[in-house]
Amino acid sequence: MNTKWSTIGWGAVALICSSFLSTVQAQTPKLSDPEIASVAVTANQVDIDYAGIALKKSHSADIRNFAQTMQRDHQSVINQAVALVKKLHVTPQDNTVSQSLKKQEAQTAKMLKSKTGRAFDQAYIENEVNYHQAVIQTVKDVLIPQAQNGELKSLLEKVLPILQEHLQHAENIANQFRS
Numbered sequence: 001m002n003t004k005w006s007t008i009g010w011g012a013v014a015l016i017c018s019s020f021l022s023t024v025q026a027q028t029p030k031l032s033d034p035e036i037a038s039v040a041v042t043a044n045q046v047d048i049d050y051a052g053i054a055l056k057k058s059h060s061a062d063i064r065n066f067a068q069t070m071q072r073d074h075q076s077v078i079n080q081a082v083a084l085v086k087k088l089h090v091t092p093q094d095n096t097v098s099q100s101l102k103k104q105e106a107q108t109a110k111m112l113k114s115k116t117g118r119a120f121d122q123a124y125i126e127n128e129v130n131y132h133q134a135v136i137q138t139v140k141d142v143l144i145p146q147a148q149n150g151e152l153k154s155l156l157e158k159v160l161p162i163l164q165e166h167l168q169h170a171e172n173i174a175n176q177f178r179s
Contacts (some may be wrong), residue, residue, distance in 0.1 A: 011134035028142060029096050033149050038155065039101070040081050040143065043135050044074040046105045050131070053112050054124045060171050063121045066128070070166065077159050082150055097138070118177070125174045132167035139163065 031039065047070050054067035085092060108127055113122050139156055147153035 001065075008043055031095060031097065031146050032093065033088075033140070033147060033152050034085075034090050034093040035095040035097070036143050036152060036156075037081060037085050037090060037146055038094055038098045039138075041078055041092055042098040042101045043138075044077045044081075046101055046106060047128075047135075048108065049105060050112065050124065050127065057112075057116065057120050058124065059117075060121045062176065063124060066125070066169060069169070070128070070168060073162055073166065077162070080139055080155060084155060085086075088151070094178065096140070102110045116150075122174075122177045125170055125177060128170040129167065129174050133165055136159065136160065136163050 051067035051070040051074075054063055055071075058064055058067070107132075112120065112123055112127065139160055143155060144156045144160075147156060
């Protein structure tokens with residue numbers, strides 16, 4: 001294994017994810033509930049898309065199982081969010097945060113698709129660690145505090161422990177690839 005390349009690869013993943021978090025924190029945009037709903041759906045869809053790449057490229061049982069969990073859990077959150085916005089007769093509104101997520105997804109997907117084998121597995125799981133850290137921070141510091149609707153706030157609070165569990169799972173797998 002080329003340690004220098006691995007370090008550079010992980011650094012790129014961290015940079016992409018921290019760029020998203022820095023953008024959100026630096027701007028700390030005031031978001032309406034429809035905009036928060038858009039961010040929630042977009043963030044979950046991004047991770048579903050990353051998992052889809054992993055399921056196509058990885059041969060690691062740990063990575064594949066993790067990716068399947070990401071698809072299942074994040075689709076469940078999307079389903080809950082969609083049901084809530086329908087119930088509330090709200091249409092999610094695109095905004096700078098959801099646009100930033102989409103932009104970062106395109107860059108990360110390109111990077112992930114360029115890798116194969118163990119290098120892919122390492123890049124994917126490091127991305128998952130960094131992505132979940134960024135999303136957890138955004139949910140805690142931006143989305144929950146700004147949510148006006150009690151049901152929306154409750155959904156975000158309910159999802160937070162799931163995201164934290166995903167982060168712990170990703171960190172455990174990442175540690176296997178770091179040694």
